[in-house]
Amino acid sequence: MATPKLGWWWVVAPILALGLLACAFDRILLGGYLLAAGAGLGAIIRLVLPKADAGGLAVRSRLVDVTVLVGFALALAFLTSVVDLRPLP
Numbered sequence: 397m398a399t400p401k402l403g404w405w406w407v408v409a410p411i412l413a414l415g416l417l418a419c420a421f422d423r424i425l426l427g428g429y430l431l432a433a434g435a436g437l438g439a440i441i442r443l444v445l446p447k448a449d450a451g452g453l454a455v456r457s458r459l460v461d462v463t464v465l466v467g468f469a470l471a472l473a474f475l476t477s478v479v480d481l482r483p484l485p
Contacts, residue, residue, distance in 0.1 A: 403451020408438040428476030432469045439465035 415430030438453055442461045447454045455461055 403449050403453065404441045404445060405452035407441065408434050408453065411437060424479065424481060425476060428472055428479070432472035432476065435465050435469035435472060439469060 411430055411434035415427045415434060417427070418424075418430055419427030439462050442450050442453045442458065442465060445453075447458070453461065453465075456464075
């Protein structure tokens with residue numbers, strides 16, 4: 397049995413890793429937007445590439461994968477934009 401290839405997942409993974417790293421270093425807004433961008437890029441890649449080339453991004457059907465990734469991207473972008481990081485008085 398052949399080992400499945402990751403395909404274009406390697407393009408999305410560094411963006412997500414940078415987002416998590418930014419959050420770890422107290423750059424919440426930057427990290428949140430990077431995570432949202434990574435999820436959005438993953439949705440675009442999954443939408444345009446065939447299943448064999450999408451690799452690790454192809455988990456379910458194309459419609460479900462793209463819907464979930466777009467939902468995550470929109471939710472992350474919205475939550476990042478409404479978070480209030482000012483210290484309490």
